[in-house]
Amino acid sequence: MILYFILTTILAVIHIWADHKSYWKLCYIFKPLTTLSIIALALSLYNSAQPLTLLVLVALGFSLLGDIFLMLKSDRFLAGLQSFFAAHLCYIAWFTTNTSLTLEFYFIIPLLIIGSVYMSQVWPKAGSLKWAVLAYGSVLQLMVIAASSFYFAFESTTAGRMALIGAVLFMFSDSVLGFSRFVKNWRYSHGVVLVSYYLAQTLLVLSLLPY
Template identity: 30%
Template sequence: MTASAAKPASRMGVALPLLTFLSAALAILALSQPPQLPPTLAFVFKPLTTVLILLYAWPRGLQQPRLARWLRAGLLCSLVGDVALLWPEQGFLPGLVSFLAAHVCYIVGFCTRKRLGAVRWPFLMFGVIAAMVLGRLWSSIPAALQAPVVVYVVCLATMAAQAWAWWRGSVGQSDEPLARWAAWGGTLFVLSDAMLAINKFAGPLDMASFWVLASYWPAQWCIASSLGRARA
């Protein structure tokens, strides 16, 4: 890469995180209760934030093509879910299905780096967390949603556990730093969805939109960061 080509790439490397942060902040302000910005702005900035994370992920992972394909597919499914959940009631089930598909993509992607369950204790850890959250919410979940919610929670916990299995199974290897990003992303995703579920089924949380989205987009950014940087 020439010096003249490196400068725009370097500027983009700084600008994209800043644009993503700004877009996320505007979306959170528009979705807060009471809204601090016109709520219609959420229809622009919520999907835009995920699109910016997709742009961040797209040139990465050239040395991990199978992982890159699955993680990009997961981000695209997440984008569909983001749009669906702009309508919290009518869009809840389509959003749930979209994010379920995203987690399946992430699981398959992480399995390209380490066999499913290669390290077992993360599955026990996230299984206990999932059981605790479901136990707390079960009586408040409508009967028609109980089965889809259980399937989603199992898939979410599996995604986070497999990200940790990749990390702990790669300690001392060249891909350990990338796997660590995936593990943090999976953990933040569990945190974000747990708060979303508690807010929806067990009663409103103070500043729910802030806490849910302030952990959701960093989760997606961390997962995207588990793809290696593009080389010159």
């Protein structure tokens, strides 16, 4: 497993550096390669005795598709959004098949408040994508809530902790991406998006660890 972490880190660093330098040809190679290395990590943790772990692999497959759409020169943002929407549905299914949905209001209420404040800034500036952005933000929050249920059910395990941290990081990454696209971009925003995104996907995969 350590080898997969090392490989993913190397590929991610190269991609983030290439993205910062605008070396697009390298981005086209190393962005999908980084996600493929995370998929390889998931495959190494796949448990054939628990077939529903396949949901994580399907989520990563949709994520890979979303990665490809978002890195294209033509604006395929909506297609990327749809791909990651499907990925989140798979993650939600994975978390909720392992435990019943638990609503811990001391966690959910701050999450909903933060989400509402964020959406109040992004939604008015999203143009024709307003409803798509709202739908995506809703399923993203639901994924974090599902991950929190998984955590509260298995909080003494590494899998539970990784699931929740990964989900929160995914929400953070997408929030920065949405803000930089629709409200205000800044120099290092894409680097922040990529670092948090790769960490999020890797940690979500670690929810496959035995618990």
